[in-house]
Amino acid sequence: MELLLVIIIGLLYAAGIYMMLRRSLVKLIIGLILLGNGANLLIFLLGKIVKGEPPIIGPNEKMLGEIYADPVPQALILTAIVISFGLQAFAIILIKRAYKVVKTDDLDEMYATDEDL
Amino acid sequence: MLTAVISGFIFALLIPIILGRLKSISTLWVALLPLTLFIYFLSKIPEILAGNPIKTSYQWVPSLGINLDFYLDGLSLLFVLLISGVGTLVFVYTSAYLKGHHYLDRFYAYLSLFMASMLGLVLSDNIYTLFLFWELTSISSFFLIGFNNDKEDSRKSALTALAITGFGGLFLLAAMVGLGQITDAYQISAMAPMADAIKDHSLYGWVLFFLFIAAFTKSAQFPFHFWLPGAMKAPTPVSTYLHSATMVKAGVYLLARFTPVLGNHEWWNGTLIIVGALTMVYAAIHALFRIDLKGILAYSTISALGILVFLIGLGSPDALLAASIFILVHALYKATLFLVTGIIDHETGTRDVTQLGGLNKVMLPVGIAAMLAAISNAGIPPSFGFVGKDLIYEATLGMGDLAWLLTCLAILTNVALLVAGFVAGIKPFLGKLPEKFKNVHLPAPSMYVPPLILAGLGILFGLFPGVLEGGLIKPAVSSLTGARPDFHLQLWHGFNLIFLLSLITIGSGTILYFLLKPSESLLKKVTAFDRFSPQSLIMGISRGFALAGKGWTGFFQNGYLRYYLITILGFLSLLLAYRLFIGVDLLINTDVMTEVTFYEAVVLLVMAVAILFTVFSKSRLAAVASLGVVGYSFCLIFLFYSAPDLAMTQFSIDTLTVILFVLVLYNLPKYLKLSDTRVRIRDGLLSLIFGALISILALEVMSESLSKETTEYYAENAYLLGKGKNVVNVILVDFRGFDTMVEITVLAIAAIGVFGLLKLHLRSTEKE
Numbered sequence: 001m002e003l004l005l006v007i008i009i010g011l012l013y014a015a016g017i018y019m020m021l022r023r024s025l026v027k028l029i030i031g032l033i034l035l036g037n038g039a040n041l042l043i044f045l046l047g048k049i050v051k052g053e054p055p056i057i058g059p060n061e062k063m064l065g066e067i068y069a070d071p072v073p074q075a076l077i078l079t080a081i082v083i084s085f086g087l088q089a090f091a092i093i094l095i096k097r098a099y100k101v102v103k104t105d106d107l108d109e110m111y112a113t114d115e116d117l
Numbered sequence: 118m119l120t121a122v123i124s125g126f127i128f129a130l131l132i133p134i135i136l137g138r139l140k141s142i143s144t145l146w147v148a149l150l151p152l153t154l155f156i157y158f159l160s161k162i163p164e165i166l167a168g169n170p171i172k173t174s175y176q177w178v179p180s181l182g183i184n185l186d187f188y189l190d191g192l193s194l195l196f197v198l199l200i201s202g203v204g205t206l207v208f209v210y211t212s213a214y215l216k217g218h219h220y221l222d223r224f225y226a227y228l229s230l231f232m233a234s235m236l237g238l239v240l241s242d243n244i245y246t247l248f249l250f251w252e253l254t255s256i257s258s259f260f261l262i263g264f265n266n267d268k269e270d271s272r273k274s275a276l277t278a279l280a281i282t283g284f285g286g287l288f289l290l291a292a293m294v295g296l297g298q299i300t301d302a303y304q305i306s307a308m309a310p311m312a313d314a315i316k317d318h319s320l321y322g323w324v325l326f327f328l329f330i331a332a333f334t335k336s337a338q339f340p341f342h343f344w345l346p347g348a349m350k351a352p353t354p355v356s357t358y359l360h361s362a363t364m365v366k367a368g369v370y371l372l373a374r375f376t377p378v379l380g381n382h383e384w385w386n387g388t389l390i391i392v393g394a395l396t397m398v399y400a401a402i403h404a405l406f407r408i409d410l411k412g413i414l415a416y417s418t419i420s421a422l423g424i425l426v427f428l429i430g431l432g433s434p435d436a437l438l439a440a441s442i443f444i445l446v447h448a449l450y451k452a453t454l455f456l457v458t459g460i461i462d463h464e465t466g467t468r469d470v471t472q473l474g475g476l477n478k479v480m481l482p483v484g485i486a487a488m489l490a491a492i493s494n495a496g497i498p499p500s501f502g503f504v505g506k507d508l509i510y511e512a513t514l515g516m517g518d519l520a521w522l523l524t525c526l527a528i529l530t531n532v533a534l535l536v537a538g539f540v541a542g543i544k545p546f547l548g549k550l551p552e553k554f555k556n557v558h559l560p561a562p563s564m565y566v567p568p569l570i571l572a573g574l575g576i577l578f579g580l581f582p583g584v585l586e587g588g589l590i591k592p593a594v595s596s597l598t599g600a601r602p603d604f605h606l607q608l609w610h611g612f613n614l615i616f617l618l619s620l621i622t623i624g625s626g627t628i629l630y631f632l633l634k635p636s637e638s639l640l641k642k643v644t645a646f647d648r649f650s651p652q653s654l655i656m657g658i659s660r661g662f663a664l665a666g667k668g669w670t671g672f673f674q675n676g677y678l679r680y681y682l683i684t685i686l687g688f689l690s691l692l693l694a695y696r697l698f699i700g701v702d703l704l705i706n707t708d709v710m711t712e713v714t715f716y717e718a719v720v721l722l723v724m725a726v727a728i729l730f731t732v733f734s735k736s737r738l739a740a741v742a743s744l745g746v747v748g749y750s751f752c753l754i755f756l757f758y759s760a761p762d763l764a765m766t767q768f769s770i771d772t773l774t775v776i777l778f779v780l781v782l783y784n785l786p787k788y789l790k791l792s793d794t795r796v797r798i799r800d801g802l803l804s805l806i807f808g809a810l811i812s813i814l815a816l817e818v819m820s821e822s823l824s825k826e827t828t829e830y831y832a833e834n835a836y837l838l839g840k841g842k843n844v845v846n847v848i849l850v851d852f853r854g855f856d857t858m859v860e861i862t863v864l865a866i867a868a869i870g871v872f873g874l875l876k877l878h879l880r881s882t883e884k885e
Contacts, residue, residue: 002710002819004721005754006812014808015728017686021679021800023792026737026785028678030744033774034728037751042811044760046818051711054759055844057836064832064844069759071835071844072828078766078849079860085770086867089777093871096781105785107678 005045012038025095025105029088036084040077047073118173118187118240121154125233129226136222144216145563147225148208151232155201158194165194165592172242172306181245182303188242191592195441196239196370198589199448200363204232206567207358210456213561214354214463224264228358231257235363239370242304244293251289251335251371254364255282261355262348274347280659281344285334289371292327295320296378309377309599316382325384328375329392336368336422339396340651346415353459356411361418361451366444369425373440377599380432389430394526397423401533405633406640410458410468410541414451417494417537420530421447428512431523434598435515439508441593442606445585446493446505449575453490454541456568457483461545463564464557470540475550480559482569484546489572491542493579495535497623501579504606506531506622510615528622535626536633582606679800686807693810697817705816717757724750737782745775762845 012034019031047070055071057064099105128150136144164171170190177184189197208228215221234253241247256279263275299318300308308315315321332338337345348360359365372389379385397420404416421443428440460483461476462468477484489500496506509531513523559565578585586606595601673684727746734740748771755764792800831844831852839847849857 001713001717003705004713004718006815006819008721008724009815010808010812011725011728012808013811014804015732016804017682017807018732018800018804020682021804023679030731030740033744034731034747037747038811041751041754042815044755044758044763045815046823048823049711049758051758054761055832057842057844059842062836064835068832068844070825070828071831071848074760074763074845075848075853077760077763078845079856081763081766081770083860083863085774086864088774090867090870090874092774092777092781093874095785097874099785 002045002049005041005049009038009041009045012041023107025098025107028107029091029095032091033084033088036080040080043073043077043080118171118189119175119185121157122187122233122237122240124150124154125229125236129230129233132225132229133222136225144212144221144225145209147212148205150229151201151204151208154232154236155198155205158189158197158201161189161194162588165189165191166588168595170306170596177246182243182297183245184243184303185246186242186304187240188304188306189240191589191594191596192370192373192441193239193596195444195589195593196363196366197236199366199445200232200235200239203358203362203448203452203571204228206452206456206570207354209563210357210459210567211354213563214459215352216561220264224261224352227257227260227264228354231261231359231364235367238367242306244297244303244305247305248286248290248293251331251367252283252286254359254367255279255286255335258282258348258359258364261359262351264352264355265350268350271350274344274350278344278348281334281341285331285341285368288327288334289331292324292331295324295327299324305374305378312378312381315378321379321382322384325379325382325388328371328379329388332368332371332426333392334368335371336365336426337396337419338368338392338423338426339399340655342396342400342419343650343652343655345419346412349411349415353411353455353462356414357452357455357459361414361455362448365418365422366425366448369422369429369440369444372426372429373437373597376429376432376437376597380429386430386432389426389432390523391430393423393425393427393430394523395423396420397427397530398526398533399423401530401537404537405533407537408470408640410461410470410473410545411455413470413537413541414454414458417534417541418447418451420534421451424509424527424530427527428509431512431516433512433515434594434600435508436512437597438590438594438604439505439512441590441597442501442508443505445578445589446502446575449571449578450490450493450502450538453486453568453571453575454494454538456564456571457487457490458541460560460564460568464560465554470544472551473545473554474548475546476554476557477546478550479554479557480565482559482565486565486568486572487542487546489576490568491538493572493575494538494542495623495626496531496619499576499579501575501577501582503619504579504582506619507615510618514614524618528618531622532626532629535622536630539626539630683800683803686803690803690807690810693814694806697810697813705820717754720750720753720757724754737785738779741775741778741782744778745771748774760845762843 016031016033016035016038019027019034022028022031050067050069053065053068055064055068055074095105098110102110104110132147161171170188172189173187175185208225211221211224211228215224218224231254234250234257237250238247238254241250259275259279262278263271265271296308296315297303299315299320300311302308302311315324334341337343345360345365349356351360400416400419400423404413404420407413407416425440425443425447428436428443430436458468460480461473464480465473465476467473493500493502496502509527510524513527514520516523583606590606594604724747727743727750730743731740731747734743748767752764752768752771755761755767831848835841835844835847839851841847841851
C-alpha cells in the first residue's frame, strides 16, 4: 500500500506543478490545491500509516494502547487543510475580482500595476 | 585632539540649521572653525619639534581593535596645517564665491564634513579608523563634486569619482587587514619597529598590492587618473580644496605614512617609481593641450601627484625631503591658481584660455597672485618652487645608475608643468583685453585676498626657507626616515649642476610656452587618442558589468511566475538527483508494509484517474469536479488509515472549495489552451521528474527509523493532562491551543478579505 501511496504522491506533485506552470489563473489555483494535497499525503505517509487504530483513547483507559495511528502528523495535516482552505477561498475570489477589472485570467496579460492599465 | 576632529562633524550637522536661521548675514564667520583648528595645530609645533609626537587614544570597539587612536607627528602636522590653513582660506573664499546660493548651507556642511574626515585621516594611528576616515573623504568628495546636482555631467562625474575612490577604499581595507594579520597590531606607530619582519612575511606582496591600488586611485595615478579631471565639475572652492591641495594627497600621505613600515624594498621602490614617473609625464603632456583652465590645472595636479609618488618611490632621504617640500609648494601655488580660475570664471563667465587675456587691466591683485603662483610653479628664483625643484633634481641625481634617466624624466615633466602653469597663471592676464571683458570688475576682497596670501607665502618661504625648516619640514622628514634629519634649506646653492638644470628647465619651458598655442583644433587631435586611454577602457569594463548585470537580472527576474518556478524546481531537481545519485541505495522492504486490499486499490485508481482528468480536462467545470473527486478519495484514504478527524475536515473543506469554484466559474472566460505543445512537453517533463524525485525521497525517508518521542508524550498525557480522549483534538485545542487560535485568526482575516472583495463596488475608473 505504501508503494502505491508513494506513486500517488509523486503524481500529485507532478500534476500540481504542471498546472502551476500554465498561464491561466484558475489552473494555477488548481495546481496549488493538488500540490497541497500531495504534501498532506506525504506527511501522512511519513508518520507511518496504521489501519483501524485511530488515536482515540478507549472508554475505560487513560492512555493509548500499544498500536495506534500517530496523532502528530494528523494534527499537522488538519491545520494545513484548514489554512489552505483560507488561501484557496481568498484566491478564488481574487481571481473573480481580477477578472472583473482586467477582463482576463491570462497571467501574461497581467503585467502592470493598476495605474498603468 | 578628538575634539579637533569631531568638531568638524558636529559643525557639519549644525550648520544647515544655523544658516537656515541667518539667511541675510555674511557667512564669513564660518571660516572661524578652520582658523581655530589652524591656530590650535600651530600651537602644537613646539612639542613636535622637541621630538615628542602627541598620542591620544579613546576606546571605541576595543574587542575588535578599533579605537580612536590619534597620533600627531611631523608628517601629520604638515598635513593638518595644510588642511586647516587652506581650509580657512577656502571657507573665506566660498562666502563670496557662492554668496546667496540656495544651498550654501549644504555646501558648508559637506565642506566641514570633508575637513573633519581629512583631519581624522591624517591623524589616525589605528588602521581601521584610517580606513573609516578614508572612506568618509571619498563620500564627502562625492557630495561636493555632485553639488550642482541638476546637471547630468556633475552627477556622472561624482559617481565616477565615488566608484574609483570607493573601489580603492576596499583595497585599503584589505591592505589594513593584511597588515593587522602580519603584525597583530592595530597601530601604525607600533608597526615601524617590525618593518623587517613584515617585509619577510609571505603576505607582504599582497599588502603592497592592495595599498598601492588604494593610494593610486585616491591620488589619481595612472591608470586611475581620469576621475580627477571629471571631478572639476565641482564648484571651484572644492577643486581647490579637495582636488588639488588636500584629498588627492591622501594617497601620497598613505604612502608616506607607510614608508617606514613597508618602504625600502625593491617592489615598493620599483612600482612607485614606474607608476609615479608614468603619471607625471603622461599628465604633464596632457596638460599642455587643454584649453579649459580647470582642465589644465587638473592634469598638472595629476602630474604633480605623480612627482610625489615618484619621489616617495625613490625613497632616499633627499627624495623624501623633496617630497615634503613639494607637497607644500604644490599646495600653495596650485590652490592659488584654482582660486584665481574661480575668480576668472565667476567674473567673465568663461574658462577658455584661448578667449582670455589682458585681465590685469581690470583685476590687478588677482593677476599678481596668479603670476606669483606661476613663478613658483615654474621654479623661478626666488620662489619656494625653486627650492622644491632644486631638491627634486638633487634627489634624482643621487640615484646612481639610473640618475640620468630619472633626471631627464623630471626635467621633461617640469618643463611641461611650467608651460601649463604659464598658460593658466599668466596668459589670461597679459596681452590685449578683449572688448567683451571691458566691464569685468574686481570681486569682493574675500575672494582675491586668499589667493594673494597663498601666492605671497609661496614667495616668502622661498626667500626665507629657514622659517619652515625647523618648525615643519624637519619633523616631517624625520617621521618619514625615522632618523634625525641633517640638512639646511637655502635658496642659493651657488653655480652647480642643479642650478644649470633649473636654468635649462626654465629656459626651454619659456620657449615652449611661446611656441605652443593651445587651441580647440589641437585639443581635438589629442582627444582623438582618448579611445585608447585607460578611462575608456575602464568605463568600457564598467559598462560591460552593467550590461551583464542587466542581462543576468533580466534573465532570472523576468516577471513570469512560471519561469521562477521552473528555475527553482529545475535547480532543486538537479540538486536532489545529484544527492540521490551519489549516496543512496534504495531499500524497499515490502514485508513491513501494509497489505493492499481491493477497495483501497480501487480508491487509489479513482484518485489517479481523477488527477489526470483534472490536468487534461478541456472544461473548467469538469476539472473542478474531478478535483472534488480527488478530495473525496483523500477522505476515504484518511478513513482507512485511522484518521477520522482528517476525513471529516477534508470532506467539508473540499465540498466548500468546489462550491466556491463553481459559484465563481460562470463569469470567467473560456478555458483557453494558451501554450503550444513544445512548452507543454517541457513542463510535463519537469513536473514528472520532480514528482518522481519526491516519490524516491519519500521511499528513502520511510526506510529511516522514526523518533516517536513527541507522539508518545501526547499518547500518554492527552487524557491525564488534557482530559480528552481524542488525542488529535487535544493536541489542537489544548497542547497547541495558541497555534489554533492564530489559525482561526488567519481564517478570519481571509474571510474578511473574501467578504471585502465580494462586496466592494468597482470604481468607475476600474470598470473601463
